[in-house]
Amino acid sequence: MKKFLTLFIVLFSIFLVACLDKNVENKITNKNSIQKNSSILTVHFIDVGQGDSTLILTPDNKTMLIDGGDNSQGEKIKNYLKKLNVNKIDVLVGTHPDADHIGGLDYIIDNFEISEFYMPRKSHTTKTFKDVLIAAKNKGLAIKEAKYGVVFNLGDYVKCEILNPVKKYGSDNNQWSAVIKAKYNNKSFLFTGDAEFKNEEDMIKSGSNLKSNILKLGHHGSSSSTSEKFLKIVNPDVAVVSCKYKNKYGHPHKEILNLLKKYNIPLYRTDEQGSLVFYCDGNEIWTDKKPGTYNYYGNK
Numbered sequence: 108m109k110k111f112l113t114l115f116i117v118l119f120s121i122f123l124v125a126c127l128d129k130n131v132e133n134k135i136t137n138k139n140s141i142q143k144n145s146s147i148l149t150v151h152f153i154d155v156g157q158g159d160s161t162l163i164l165t166p167d168n169k170t171m172l173i174d175g176g177d178n179s180q181g182e183k184i185k186n187y188l189k190k191l192n193v194n195k196i197d198v199l200v201g202t203h204p205d206a207d208h209i210g211g212l213d214y215i216i217d218n219f220e221i222s223e224f225y226m227p228r229k230s231h232t233t234k235t236f237k238d239v240l241i242a243a244k245n246k247g248l249a250i251k252e253a254k255y256g257v258v259f260n261l262g263d264y265v266k267c268e269i270l271n272p273v274k275k276y277g278s279d280n281n282q283w284s285a286v287i288k289a290k291y292n293n294k295s296f297l298f299t300g301d302a303e304f305k306n307e308e309d310m311i312k313s314g315s316n317l318k319s320n321i322l323k324l325g326h327h328g329s330s331s332s333t334s335e336k337f338l339k340i341v342n343p344d345v346a347v348v349s350c351k352y353k354n355k356y357g358h359p360h361k362e363i364l365n366l367l368k369k370y371n372i373p374l375y376r377t378d379e380q381g382s383l384v385f386y387c388d389g390n391e392i393w394t395d396k397k398p399g400t401y402n403y404y405g406n407k
């Protein structure tokens with residue numbers, strides 16, 4: 108009898124695993140047809156090596172590009188967008204003036220029609236920063252201030268809120284990072300730029316609803332961001348990190364990998380997997396890739 112019971116449990120487990128696998132497979136199989144379905148939002152974490160560039164395409168074909176990688180990445184991002192038939196960017200965001208975020212933006216501004224451009228009120232002395240200002244000026248593109256309290260609609264379906272900078276952060280570029288929460292029906296995405304612990308604390312204090320299904324880890328998974336408290340409040344289904352394979356900073360850091368492991372949060376990573384695409388119909392989010400590893404690749 109015991110043998111039969113064991114056999115039954117084994118067979119039932121195999122059946123369950125097969126069902127789960129089929130579920131995932133179905134979503135992958137349906138991906139192309141779903142893409143054409145007009146109710147789908149797609150979020151693309153574009154592989155720009157050590158840096159950030161995230162594209163959001165709404166069900167009604169509105170586009171938001173958050174950051175443009177470093178100076179070498181403008182053309183790659185342009186090609187990525189052109190492949191998706193994106194010729195116009197409705198909202199362009201430079202999260203903060205560091206080169207790995209705004210480096211490619213002058214090229215993007217030169218090559219696309221842009222409706223709105225947001226950056227925090229933090230200037231920088233670099234040529235990279237000046238190039239972005241010049242590109243915007245040449246195009247007659249005004250810079251809107253990215254700060255806590257700004258809300259805007261991206262088309263008819265997606266609502267965006269800027270949650271940081273909550274206040275002025277002096278000379279620290281990272282802390283000025285524009286943090287954006289995009290919501291489509293029951294699902295939400297949190298894009299954190301290079302925001303750090305201090306910002307996470309300020310965002311919690313500000314009373315913003317931080318709960319999000321997908322969290323792009325702050326500062327490429329550096330241990331200066333993603334406190335345990337913040338992670339628990341955001342309570343994401345999955346985390347995403349954008350960084351170069353075996354980068355010199357050791358991103359993502361061990362502490363963050365361990366934290367994600369502790370809470371069983373799957374990690375998707377551009378350093379291992381290249382560009383990542385998430386699909387959302389407002390009630391579900393899916394992707395065609397399996398999560399990356401919790402491997403730590405470099406020394407801090």
Ligand SMILES: [Zn+2]
Pocket residue numbers: 158159205207208301326327
């Ligand atoms: Zn960065």
